[in-house]
Amino acid sequence: xxxxxxxxxxxxxxxxxxxxxxxxxxxxxxxxxxxxxxxxxxxxxxxxxxxxxxxxxxxxxxxxxxxxxxxxxxxxxxxxxxxxxxxxxxxxxxxxxxxxxxxxxxxxxxxxxxxxxxxxxxxxxxxxxxxxxxxxxxxxxxxxxxxxxxxxxxxxxxxxxxxxxxxxxxxxxxxxxxxxxxxxxxxxxxxxxxxxxxxxxxxxxxxxxxxxxxxxxxxxxxxxxxxxxxxxxxxxxxxxxxxxxxxxxxxxxxxxxxxxxxxxxxxxxxxxxxxxxxxxxxxxxxxxxxxxxxxxxxxxxxxxxxxxxxxxxxxxxxxxxxxxxxxxxxxxxxxxxxxxxxxxxxxxxxxxxxxxxxxxxxxxxxxxxxxxxxxxxxxxxxxxxxxxxxxxxxxxxxxxxxxxxxxxxxxxxxxxxxxxxxxxxxxxxxxxxxxxxxx
Numbered sequence: 078x079x080x081x082x083x084x085x086x087x088x089x090x091x092x093x094x095x096x097x098x099x100x101x102x103x104x105x106x107x108x109x110x111x112x113x114x115x116x117x118x119x120x121x122x123x124x125x126x127x128x129x130x131x132x133x134x135x136x137x138x139x140x141x142x143x144x145x146x147x148x149x150x151x152x153x154x155x156x157x158x159x160x161x162x163x164x165x166x167x168x169x170x171x172x173x174x175x176x177x178x179x180x181x182x183x184x185x186x187x188x189x190x191x192x193x194x195x196x197x198x199x200x201x202x203x204x205x206x207x208x209x210x211x212x213x214x215x216x217x218x219x220x221x222x223x224x225x226x227x228x229x230x231x232x233x234x235x236x237x238x239x240x241x242x243x244x245x246x247x248x249x250x251x252x253x254x255x256x257x258x259x260x261x262x263x264x265x266x267x268x269x270x271x272x273x274x275x276x277x278x279x280x281x282x283x284x285x286x287x288x289x290x291x292x293x294x295x296x297x298x299x300x301x302x303x304x305x306x307x308x309x310x311x312x313x314x315x316x317x318x319x320x321x322x323x324x325x326x327x328x329x330x331x332x333x334x335x336x337x338x339x340x341x342x343x344x345x346x347x348x349x350x351x352x353x354x355x356x357x358x359x360x361x362x363x364x365x366x367x368x369x370x371x372x373x374x375x376x377x378x379x380x381x382x383x384x385x386x387x388x389x390x391x392x393x394x395x396x397x398x399x400x401x402x403x404x405x406x407x408x409x410x411x412x413x414x415x416x417x418x419x420x421x422x423x424x425x426x427x428x429x430x431x432x433x434x435x436x437x438x439x440x441x442x443x444x445x446x447x448x449x450x451x452x453x454x455x456x457x458x459x460x461x462x463x464x465x466x467x468x469x470x471x472x473x474x475x476x477x478x479x480x481x482x483x484x485x486x487x488x489x490x491x492x493x494x495x496x497x498x499x500x501x502x503x504x505x506x507x508x509x510x511x512x513x514x515x516x
Contacts, residue, residue: 107509111462116417116442117483117495118502119460125161125484125494126171132156133492136471136484139188139197142218147473149484150199151492152183158201158210162218166505167476167496175220176201181208185236185469189247192281198223202233202251209233209251213281228285229271232256235301239312242332246275249283250314252298261375265320267295274332292336297321304354304363307392315365317349323367325394341365342386342396348372348379351411351469355423357401358449362388366425370408374435381408383427387449403443403453408432410488411469415481417458422447426459426483428467437465437490465490476501 111119132154138147141160149161149169160175182205191198196214203209207230212220227249235252242248251273255266272290273283300317307313307327314326314334322343326334351368358364365386372378385401386394407429414423422445429438442458443451468486475482480497487493496502 108506109509110503110506111460113499113503114458114460116458117460117463117497118499119462119493120167120496120502121462121491121493123506124168124496124502125492126169127491129491130489131492132488133159133468133486134183134488135185135469135486136492137186137188137199138471138473138475138484139199139214141197141214141220143196143216146477147475148218149471149475150186150188151484151486152186152201154182154184154204154488156180158183158186160218160220163475165477166501167482167494167498168505169475169494172218176210176212177222181210182206183210184234187236187238187249189238191247191275193246194281198281200227200236200238200249202236204232204234204254204256207232223281226282228273228283229287231271232268233271235270235298235317237301237303237314239303241272241303241312241328242274243311243330244275244277246277246280248275248332249273250301250303252296252301252316254297254299254319255295259373261372261378265297268297269294270296270298270301270316272332272334286332290331290333292326292334294336295321296324299349300351300368302352302354302365306354306363306388308362315352315354317352317367319348319350319373323347323349323352327392340393342394344396345384346379347384348381350409353412353414353425355414356388357385357423357445357451358387359422359447360388360390362390364388364449365394366412366414368409368412368427370410370430371406371432372408374432376433381406381432383409383412383425385449385451397449401450403441403451405429405441407438407441409467411467411486413470413472413483415472415483417442417481418444419480420447425451426470426485428470428485430466435466438467439464440467440485440493460495463493463495465493 146165151159158176161169196216201210231253251271253268255268276282297320302315311328316324324338371381412427425443427441465487471484476498478498
């Protein structure tokens, strides 16, 4: 029986030539295949560049070179953002310097064709150095730095893109915070979210509509979701806050937003780091999932329970967490919505970190019964090796089987890759060498 432990790098089974550079610390062993779950195989070791201390904060999937498969762009905290090219099977190769050589504090990345040239572009937001970046794709796998087209900066922690004013062009919404330090007593400065409208006269250039289109408030935003929350056909905004109650902004159709947070049933204080929107109960109306932490790795403070708010069909949201979600005490900096069992109902993958202690834990899987009730199926869905300080996640079909795969960011732990085509991935692995007793 094959062991279920995995060494961290690709196997080398043949003796190297003397002229080859080699490192016995990383190549003098064979890759022992991991045991898959019923849904995913953890393909991290052979398929993802190994960087166990990288702070991979978010990822987005897009075809950067028009070869028909999705590639992965990763935002990096205190590092250079990364491009991983996909060979079509989910094997990712690092392309150095795709986004320059300067280190930033990037928290999130999103993709869209901002300049209407048929190539996907990417935008990053940064926290500590407040350097937001825009890169325009050249269609050949490269990017051109167009960050000077972003008209303002902030301590960026949230990001979403979408057409908020109905002109057919993707706009940019940036969530901002005002932290002055990383202690629980550090003052928090007032912060404004940013709204950049894509200029229809010059697609790919942006107009700062913050003062004219957003409520004047102290925002303190960590997560942003754009979705039509009241059924009028316009993209509204759900905001996740680490310091204030979460908020709902309703769009009038021109990209002008009104604070209607009273529609949210916020029953307990939360330190929310991420928000996802999905119709979890199949009634045709979007619901809200807030992912929370107890504190930013200090003592026990707020209840970190993930919370689910159900839409009443009229754009008001009732907290039905207790009846619908598994109870937990771990903190969650992020999660994602993915139908991992293929039944048409949105399921949840939930990042888990034990706080205090900032202890890496296994990714959680919560399965939807189709009516918006979730049960923990981690043992059967998440491979045992999929452990880390899970951060934001990218999803899409990397291995070409028509099902979503998941790239899980890791804060100072190895980013992990879950592939759905278990059989194809196993066939791609090198055979184990025959080790027999020496007679």
